[in-house]
Amino acid sequence: MTILDRRQFLIVTTSAAVLPAGKAKATDSDASVSGAGAKKPPSAPYLEARNALAGGRTITLGRVSLDLPRLAENGNSVTLKISVESPMTAADHVKTIHLLSEQNPIATVARFHLSPRSGRAFVSTSIRLAATQNINAIAEMSDGTLWEAQAESIVLLAACTDGG
Amino acid sequence: MRPSRIVIPETAKAGEVIEIKALIQHPMVTGHTAAGANTEPRDIIHTLAVTYDGAEIFRADFFPGVAANPYVAFTTRATVSGDVVFTWTDDKGEETRQTRTLRVS
Numbered sequence: 001m002t003i004l005d006r007r008q009f010l011i012v013t014t015s016a017a018v019l020p021a022g023k024a025k026a027t028d029s030d031a032s033v034s035g036a037g038a039k040k041p042p043s044a045p046y047l048e049a050r051n052a053l054a055g056g057r058t059i060t061l062g063r064v065s066l067d068l069p070r071l072a073e074n075g076n077s078v079t080l081k082i083s084v085e086s087p088m089t090a091a092d093h094v095k096t097i098h099l100l101s102e103q104n105p106i107a108t109v110a111r112f113h114l115s116p117r118s119g120r121a122f123v124s125t126s127i128r129l130a131a132t133q134n135i136n137a138i139a140e141m142s143d144g145t146l147w148e149a150q151a152e153s154i155v156l157l158a159a160c161t162d163g164g
Numbered sequence: 165m166r167p168s169r170i171v172i173p174e175t176a177k178a179g180e181v182i183e184i185k186a187l188i189q190h191p192m193v194t195g196h197t198a199a200g201a202n203t204e205p206r207d208i209i210h211t212l213a214v215t216y217d218g219a220e221i222f223r224a225d226f227f228p229g230v231a232a233n234p235y236v237a238f239t240t241r242a243t244v245s246g247d248v249v250f251t252w253t254d255d256k257g258e259e260t261r262q263t264r265t266l267r268v269s
Binding site: 122127 | 196223225240
């Protein structure tokens with residue numbers, strides 16, 4: 001009798017392509033499933049972009065929730081949702097949400113500028129995924145602190161980079 | 165002017181947080197190929213700015229990693245009746261502007 005832990009369960013079920021979506025945070029899956037190539041370590045452009053936005057500040061895991069499909073059949077358009085725990089008051093709100101890709105040719109995918117008038121810290125958008133990879137959502141708060149969530153998506157058909 | 169689609173309530177109560185969805189038709193040409201050679205220069209919508217009653221409430225900066233026909237959803241708190249103006253700008257400087265009126269009771 002075999003008891004699967006959560007990670008093995010995810011690998012088994014995504015291999016069988018029966019898990020279309022899921023909330024994931026900081027997964028460390030070794031991408032031992034088929035997809036648009038095995039997951040590689042974060043790219044140099046990603047690390048540069050991350051360091052540039054951090055500017056020496058610490059980026060802490062938490063407060064941010066990133067809802068990304070666990071399995072993306074088509075990397076040309078993958079819809080995700082980001083929300084951040086914040087009262088969104090003048091004294092304490094999310095200023096910017098940065099969306100970074102670990103494997104796309106250009107690491108910065110989008111930036112969203114919010115304010116207390118947003119009412120809630122929530123955005124949704126559709127992005128391109130050039131390969132199986134982690135996507136990182138980093139929230140910059142009004143007090144200057146940085147918080148992040150990370151989610152992995154296994155890409156079956158990579159985004160076509162031939163002009164769009 | 166490019167075709168666009170906006171979903172926003174027509175009415176809201178003061179203080180209510182409403183969700184707004186906005187999509188515009190655009191190929192979002194990345195400007196690079198798998199081989200790294202430039203065939204077609206980059207042409208993307210790089211900014212969506214949204215004002216409500218004259219003040220900016222939301223801004224998105226897009227890069228080539230955003231899918232074609234860029235879509236975004238966000239929220240705002242209803243304050244007073246007024247126009248919500250959406251302005252998309254692409255690399256060629258072409259602007260698409262759409263206005264919706266929100267009535268607040």
